[in-house]
Amino acid sequence: MTADRRRGSESSPTRQLLLDETERLMLEEGYAAVGVRRLAREAGVAPALVLYYFKTLDDLFLAVLKRRADGEFERQQRLLDSKPPLQALWELSRDPGLALITEFMALANHREAVRVAFAADAERYRKAQVEAIMRKAESGLPDVSPAALVVATTGIARILGMESALGITGGHEETVALIEDLLKRFYGSSSLAVDHD
Template sequence: MGPENSKTRFLLLDIAERLMLEEGYAAVGIRRVAREADVTPALIHYYFRTLDDLFLALIRRRSEQELEAQTRALESGRLLHSLWAYNSHPRGAALNVEFIALSNHRKAVRAELVSYAERARELQREALANYLRARGIDPEAIPPLALTVLISTVSRALTMEDAMGLTVGHEEALALVEEYLQKIDGAPAPETD
């Protein structure tokens, strides 16, 4: 297998990601990526033995990028708003839709996605529990894991609907979400001695 830090490998992953965003995961194939990169299919196989290996490498790359972005979001003084914004990114939502659709047909992809999602949720759960405690809110009153699931799924669903052009009810939903996010994010952290 080719080196993981190769410029060519990065280019191939960039092309696969662009194709997924522009045309969907079904547009990504060894020959198509080779044609777009102006290389031979054999060179693609030098870096990725199979198409699944290409998809897994793309998921791992995106997952690491997302974990870094999430870590920055988790350090925010307005954690809930930051998580909402992090999960509402249109490009991320579009890729998630493609990866989820792909995972319906490829078990290895599904396992990789679930593994990443579980890691991300655990990081969010821990950060939210600490954030709530720091504001004098009992994490049992507002379960951090339930809160992270609600924030991520609702924000992504609204983002996906918006991308389709379905916005009926969004204004009202966003106002309600903002009201509740503000109640927690706006609560001052108790002063410490």
């Protein structure tokens, strides 16, 4: 019972500030820049207050991951319900939030608890994506599994995003044009409003 009280309220403005600052540090300098003293200094609080809300750095990283994952899952569901699913996946996967995902992937290589939580969230996303494709497949699917469509669509978009972040852009225009052409063919050109970044 003491441990639960020690973590403070999840809706506390101070806790939210600590999560915001952790996310900012991860994006600007990488996850390795996040430590109790550094976070406390950036947030303008005492180090003991960081430990009041988060017993360990893993707890802190998991809280940032959960907050982001839950928000992204809700956004994904809204987009999957409002657009053709493959188009929604293409747009979601090309989202600039890739930098934080990349930081969590790197962090997952070093922290088992983060790896387990990250993988569970990714599986939850993928299951919802496949279900959306199957649910909206009234016109029929191409002769390929919905899971393969999800992996191919999201994978290509994420690779393009990671390469762009590194300054690699050769073949990107052509790949984007190919995917958008395939989406138009599958859904019909009148049902898509493709958003070019």
